[in-house]
Amino acid sequence: MEISAAGRLEVRITAADVGKRVSVRRLTDTEDTTEKFTDTVGVLTSWDSGVLTITRKGGESVRISESSLVAGKVVPAAPARRRGPSATYPELAHVSSRAWRPVESERLGAWELRAAAGFTRRANSVLPLGDPGLPLDEALTAVRRWYDDRGLPAYVQTATGAEGTQELLCAELEQRGWTREVTAELWVGALAPVADRADASGVELSRDADEAWLARYQRKGVSEVALKVLGSGPSVWFATVPGEGVEPAAIGRCVVDGRWAGFAAVEVDPALRRRGLGSVVMAALASRALEEGASAAWLQVEAENAGARALYSGMGFSAHHAYHHYRDGSS
Numbered sequence: 001m002e003i004s005a006a007g008r009l010e011v012r013i014t015a016a017d018v019g020k021r022v023s024v025r026r027l028t029d030t031e032d033t034t035e036k037f038t039d040t041v042g043v044l045t046s047w048d049s050g051v052l053t054i055t056r057k058g059g060e061s062v063r064i065s066e067s068s069l070v071a072g073k074v075v076p077a078a079p080a081r082r083r084g085p086s087a088t089y090p091e092l093a094h095v096s097s098r099a100w101r102p103v104e105s106e107r108l109g110a111w112e113l114r115a116a117a118g119f120t121r122r123a124n125s126v127l128p129l130g131d132p133g134l135p136l137d138e139a140l141t142a143v144r145r146w147y148d149d150r151g152l153p154a155y156v157q158t159a160t161g162a163e164g165t166q167e168l169l170c171a172e173l174e175q176r177g178w179t180r181e182v183t184a185e186l187w188v189g190a191l192a193p194v195a196d197r198a199d200a201s202g203v204e205l206s207r208d209a210d211e212a213w214l215a216r217y218q219r220k221g222v223s224e225v226a227l228k229v230l231g232s233g234p235s236v237w238f239a240t241v242p243g244e245g246v247e248p249a250a251i252g253r254c255v256v257d258g259r260w261a262g263f264a265a266v267e268v269d270p271a272l273r274r275r276g277l278g279s280v281v282m283a284a285l286a287s288r289a290l291e292e293g294a295s296a297a298w299l300q301v302e303a304e305n306a307g308a309r310a311l312y313s314g315m316g317f318s319a320h321h322a323y324h325h326y327r328d329g330s331s
Contacts, residue, residue, distance in 0.1 A: 009071035015047040017074055019168055022054065024072035026064050037070060043160075043167035055170060057161035058303070058322050059183055077163040085188055085259075085296035089164040089321055090129060092186060092298060097127055099255035099262040101232035103225055106146065109133030113146050117225040121182060121325045125155035128169060136172055144328055154328040155181075162321035170324065177329035184302045189317035191261055191286050191297045197315060198276060200284035204240045213240050215247040216267055230265075233257065237288055239281045243269060250277040254285035261289035263299040278311055 013022050022044045028036045042056040050066040102114035102123040110130025116123035124147075132139035140154075147154040156173060159165040174180070206213070209230050214222055222230070230236075233255035243249035249272050253265040263285065268277045286297065299317065301308045 011069050011072045013044065013072040013074060018044050018047055020044055020074050021077050022072060023075045024052070024054065024064065025070045026068040027070055028068075040064065041075065045167050045171035053171060055160060055167040059160045059170060059180065059324050061171065061174070085190060087188060087296070087320065089159060089162045092188070092320060093127065093129055093159065095257050095260045096186065096262060096298065096300070098257055099233045099264070100229060103228050104150075108139060108142055108146075111139065111143075113143065115147070115150050115152060116229050117223065118152055119219075119223065119226045119229055121155055122157065123229050124152055125157040125325055127157055128166065137176075140176065140328075144330070147328075156326045157323060158326060159186075159321050159323045161319075165321055170326070173326045178326040179329055180324050181327050182302075182325045183322055184300050185319045185322050186298060186300050187312055187317040188296060188298045188320045189312070189315060191290060191295050193316050194282050194297055195286035195290055196283070198279040198283040200280050200287060202241060203280060203284035204242065205284060205288060206238045206240070207236065209238050209253075210240075212242075212246065212248055213238050213251050216240075216251045216269070217265060218267055233262075235292060237285055239284050241277055241281060243272075250281050252278075252281035252285055254289055256289045256292045256294050259293070259295050261286060261294040261297045263297060273307075279315070282315070 009025065013024070021042065023039065023041045025037050025039050028038045040054050040056070040062050042054040042062070044052060045055045045061070046053040052064045052066060054062045054064065056062065100120070100122050102116040104115045106113045109132035111132045112127045114123055114125060114127065118124055126143055134142065143156070144154045156178065158170050158173070160167050160170060209227065219226065230253065235256040237254045237256070239252040239254070240248045241250040247269065250268040251265060252263065255262045263282055266278050266281055297317070299312060301312060
């Protein structure tokens with residue numbers, strides 16, 4: 001908190017700081033007479049009619065009365081990473097997008113409109129990495145029209161919690177009635193420790209998702225469009241641990257793109273979980289990615305998936321940023 005030369009806490013932010021990362025302390029209303037304070041850190045996304053809105057790293061918005069402020073200051077755009085490979089949000093956004101390509105896309109300024117017959121939100125949402133070249137309301141109208149022409153709901157994928165992410169756009173979408181449906185996180189880590197974690201000699205690697213792999217994949221009845229999305233990316237590998245029946249014991253997918261290896265679809269037979277098969281699959285894919293020159297890894301995990309978060313944290317991964325899918329409230 002900002003402290004004056006006289007030792008007093010001071011509010012050193014104004015409405016002109018909207019869009020900047022701030023740290024504020026406010027007095028919390030309590031029933032007793034003891035003063036209690038709450039600290040909030042995030043991006044100041046609005047300051048209107050005496051109320052501040054601050055968007056935290058995970059995308060949650062906090063509304064604070066100006067009259068309750070005790071102290072406040074602008075802080076660095078993002079804290080320094082303490083472990084794992086360094087990366088900017090735009091770099092990871094481009095890498096993760098290349099690893100899960102739609103079957104159809106179109107540019108709207110620096111926005112990419114993506115469609116794949118409804119197979120996953122990632123492949124059927126706008127990736128807004130800059131200026132759309134139009135005022136926001138006009139851009140959103142064009143987005144609605146584009147997805148409506150394809151019989152799809154309009155989604156915009158945004159991110160929060162890192163330098164260069166889109167807290168202001170999230171706030172603008174919410175003001176216009178767009179609803180956040182899904183929040184997940186993108187985690188990063190060093191690749192070599194993943195390869196060294198387990199003996200992967202029993203894992204089969206392939207360039208294609210065969211019938212056995214698809215039998216274990218959680219999205220049953222995969223269409224031709226889905227197969228195109230699954231097979232998209234600079235260098236795609238599918239891993240399979242054979243099971244006793246038709247379905248494999250475990251599967252996984254990895255896309256190698258320069259220094260990055262992106263992991264997805266790591267799935268294990270429910271009857272065989274907690275036996276390290278997920279680690280085995282990732283070790284096999286990581287070893288192949290190292291052979292192709294990669295050194296860093298990324299993956300996406302939902303906030304509620306405690307098991308996956310524990311597994312990946314144990315491998316040295318940590319959260320880089322959160323990402324969200326906003327759906328048009330009028331569709």
